[in-house]
Structures are given as C-alpha cells and as structure tokens.
Amino acid sequence: MKIVKVSAIPMSAPVPEEKRHRTDLGTKVKSDATLIRVETDDGLTGIGAALGTPPIVAAIVEHELAAECVDEDPMFSERIYEKMYNGSRSRPALERGITQADESRRRGVIMEAIAGIDIAVWDVKAQVLGISLYQALGATRSSVRGYASGGWAPGDEAETELAGYAEKGFTAAKMRVVGRDGFSISNCVRRVKAARRGLGPNVELMIDAHGSLEVATAIKLAKELEPYDIAWFEEPVSPDDHAGQAEVRRSTTIPIASGEREFTRFDFQDLLERRALDIAQPDVARAGGMTEIRRIAALTSAHGVRLAPHAWGSGVLFAASIHVAMAAPNCHILEVSQGYMPMMWELFNEPFDIRLDGMVHAPDRPGLGFTLRPDALERFRYVDGPNTSSSGIMLTAKTLPYVGVAGWRARRRILGVIEHIPIRNRDHRSALGSFRTREANLTAWRLAEKQWPNCRVTPAVNRRPAKAQNCPTAIRSRQREGLTQSGGYNLFVLTSWKADPGPHVISKLAARCGSDQHHCRCR
Numbered sequence: 001m002k003i004v005k006v007s008a009i010p011m012s013a014p015v016p017e018e019k020r021h022r023t024d025l026g027t028k029v030k031s032d033a034t035l036i037r038v039e040t041d042d043g044l045t046g047i048g049a050a051l052g053t054p055p056i057v058a059a060i061v062e063h064e065l066a067a068e069c070v071d072e073d074p075m076f077s078e079r080i081y082e083k084m085y086n087g088s089r090s091r092p093a094l095e096r097g098i099t100q101a102d103e104s105r106r107r108g109v110i111m112e113a114i115a116g117i118d119i120a121v122w123d124v125k126a127q128v129l130g131i132s133l134y135q136a137l138g139a140t141r142s143s144v145r146g147y148a149s150g151g152w153a154p155g156d157e158a159e160t161e162l163a164g165y166a167e168k169g170f171t172a173a174k175m176r177v178v179g180r181d182g183f184s185i186s187n188c189v190r191r192v193k194a195a196r197r198g199l200g201p202n203v204e205l206m207i208d209a210h211g212s213l214e215v216a217t218a219i220k221l222a223k224e225l226e227p228y229d230i231a232w233f234e235e236p237v238s239p240d241d242h243a244g245q246a247e248v249r250r251s252t253t254i255p256i257a258s259g260e261r262e263f264t265r266f267d268f269q270d271l272l273e274r275r276a277l278d279i280a281q282p283d284v285a286r287a288g289g290m291t292e293i294r295r296i297a298a299l300t301s302a303h304g305v306r307l308a309p310h311a312w313g314s315g316v317l318f319a320a321s322i323h324v325a326m327a328a329p330n331c332h333i334l335e336v337s338q339g340y341m342p343m344m345w346e347l348f349n350e351p352f353d354i355r356l357d358g359m360v361h362a363p364d365r366p367g368l369g370f371t372l373r374p375d376a377l378e379r380f381r382y383v384d385g386p387n388t389s390s391s392g393i394m395l396t397a398k399t400l401p402y403v404g405v406a407g408w409r410a411r412r413r414i415l416g417v418i419e420h421i422p423i424r425n426r427d428h429r430s431a432l433g434s435f436r437t438r439e440a441n442l443t444a445w446r447l448a449e450k451q452w453p454n455c456r457v458t459p460a461v462n463r464r465p466a467k468a469q470n471c472p473t474a475i476r477s478r479q480r481e482g483l484t485q486s487g488g489y490n491l492f493v494l495t496s497w498k499a500d501p502g503p504h505v506i507s508k509l510a511a512r513c514g515s516d517q518h519h520c521r522c523r
C-alpha cells in the first residue's frame, strides 16, 4: 500500500458579531483550520488538521511535504515523520540514527503542517489495522476525565460561569487569569474566589495566564491564590522564558503547567531539564503529531510529569487529542473547550461522547473514528485575513455605564473608557478617585498606551455627583491621599482605533451613550 496524494484544504468558521468579545488574546473574528487529507492507492483516506495560517500551511504541504510522503507506505509512520522533519538529510539521518533537522522545519508553521499530515497518516494506519487510533498507538484507557476550559467572565460573574461548567458534570474547570475586564492581581483574586464559590470545594479549578505575566507578578499572584486550592497555574510567564517559569514553580506550591506553544520533544526536554513544569500540555497539532507526542509523553513520564493535552481548534484536533489522552499512560485529564467553536462541534457526522459525569469516551470506530459532514467543506469555506483583531476594548458591565457619562461630557465620538487601571485595585470607584493626582494621571496614561497601542487616549473631565464626592468613604479616601480637592476626576477615553471595532461593539456603545451609531462611529 502506498500514499498517492496529500492535500490541504483551508477552512474557517466566522464568529458572529454578537458572539465576539475582546480578551487578552484579542477579538476573535473567526476560527481557522487546515484540513489535511492523505489518500492511498487502495482507496483509504486519512484526515488530519493543522494549526497555522491556512493558505501558508496549504502551500507548505503542496510544495514541500507532500513529496516526502507520496509513494511511502503509511504503516511506516515513524519513517514518514522523520522524512518530513529531516528533509533532504533524511537518508543520512536515518542511516546514522542522528536527527539532522531541516533548518526551517524544527518549529513554526512547517512543523504544524508536519503534525497535521502525521495525524492523517496515523488515521490511515489505524483504518488498515481495523482498530481505533488510540488502540493502534497502544491503548491505556477508553475514557478520561474532561475539564471545562473557559472562564473569561469579569468580576463576580465568574461564579455563575464556572457553576455552569460544574452543572454540565465536569469535575474540573479552567479559567483565564485575564478576564474580559482586564487584569490586576486583586481582580484576579476576586474572580478566582467567585469561581471557587460557583464550583464548590470538590471541583478542581485551574488558572491560565496565557504567558502574559512577568515573573514577579506571576509569583505574587500565585502566592495570593494558594488558599483557593488551584490544581495548576498554566503558562504563568512567556513560553520563551523557561528559566522564568522554573523560578515561578520554585516559589509556589501550585503545580505549574505549560506546553501548548512548544514544538517537538526538544522544547519539552529544555522545560524538564530546568524543572519548570509539573504538567505538560503538548498540542498534538503543534508538538509534532501523533508520532512526536508519543515521544513527549514518554519523556515527561520519565520526569514524573503528567500529561494534559492542549486541545483547541477544529473537531479533527479534538478527536486526535482524545486518542492521545487514551494512549498516553501519564495523561490524567483532557481539555474540553467551552468557547464558541462550531468547527469543533459541527464538523462530524458523529458526536463526541462526553458524558454527564464529565468523562470523555473514545470512539470505537476504526482510525480517527469521525467522518466529515457532507456540507462541512462548503459550510466552513475559508475566509481570507487574520483570525484575530487587536482592536476593540474589553466591554464589561463595569465599563459601559461610564461610557455614557464620559461620552456626554466629552461631546466627542467615544468608543470606550479605560478601566482597571491598577492604581487602586479595590474597586472601580477608588480607581477613578485616584486619578485626581497628576502622578496617577500620568501612570494611568502610560498604562493605557501600553495596553491599547492601537488607540488614541484622550483625557476627559468628568464630575461625580456631589453626594458621591461627600460621602464618608470618599472623604476618608481623600484624607488618606492627602487631598483637599473634592472636584472632578479624569476619565481616559478611547477616541479612535486604527481598525474598525465592528458594528456590534459600536451599537453597544451607542446604546449606552444614548446616542445613535453615527456619533460613536470609528474614525
């Protein structure tokens, strides 16, 4: 049996405007994936999927990687992976037993394309054997605990959001350190407290910082969160700072997890040598497909590190992650996205088997075990352009009321009000109060420009109602700050974006401003 064709099909699932919201990762306008197909001369087709920009992945598959696979026997999956990884040096690499990676294939989009093909090769291989893919890999289990991965709600709303995950039956749930209301340590602690209330004491709670914190802040946050029984702290610092992550790990009793942005076993080797993690989270579509993730699972187990595969994207990648979780002995839990992802849930004829006790069950059909719906390629036709916009503000219940006030006062086209300037973290009112000093104003300005580089930030004077200014709390606050002034304070108003934030955002702001959309339109 031989592989006769390898092809790549870009796909997209646009996010409807009413479902778009800004997080620390930007505003997601669509989800992309590249479907990979590996066809054999006896009529079998394996499917895989790749991360990375779809047209680039497709070009890499067509111009570079397909040639490494055609005429190869899909049962020789290790050989095919090594051919793709080593490129023109694959023959001496395999003869000598030394990897001699092609310089461009070790990481990045090419490795993501290699991973996508590898998944499809394993699908074919398991189909030939007539068994499920996880059994072809070497099965450890046929079901695994799933955890609900979401948790973007601002402030105390985290309680309801996380309680919803527990109601679905999940025995573990993950929330984002940076919520839709931005980040400060006190706000994160408040959200985690709320989440713990929502989950109760018996559901595991994990937090994910998306690599957004510097070491000192990550350590401080970890210390503050230790009383809330956190099962792991994910990507506390940049994935490029393995030493920093090790420093965070040494400073806290909370287990440290990372790995979704690492490529191949060599990246994990560095994390392990630095003793930087307790839980490894390779993404099968980034780390190197089934072939390489098996090696990563073995490597991490030798260091007493557990596996919790990262699973985010299309249904193909979730299906592949299920098989990884069933095969790797040191896997204890699998990510189940709670984000808006129709390409995950509506791609296949067969539904995923996630039960009311939060357990994810493996399919018992041959290969990957899932077939594309007849209209899948038409429905998820590729949409050109980037999938995430950096424009927009984090709209929250706390932001919007102030938009109206500031918009009316400033009499200009208001697009948002910066909040969560971490000068005073106790609550929104005290943060606004602190703007009365010149120093605080300058700090707020600098932070705002750093946080929203695409926006022009303009100060706008506003006045609190006299009652609020003269309440005992406000007077005590002024006395503490050594202020005698009881006048207005400044709000910082975003007045322009470089990119259009979209009509949904504009109409929300307009509604709050009591204005029509014309007055709130982006310049």
Ligand SMILES: [Mg+2]
Pocket: 208, 210, 234, 235, 260
């Ligand atoms: Mg993550």
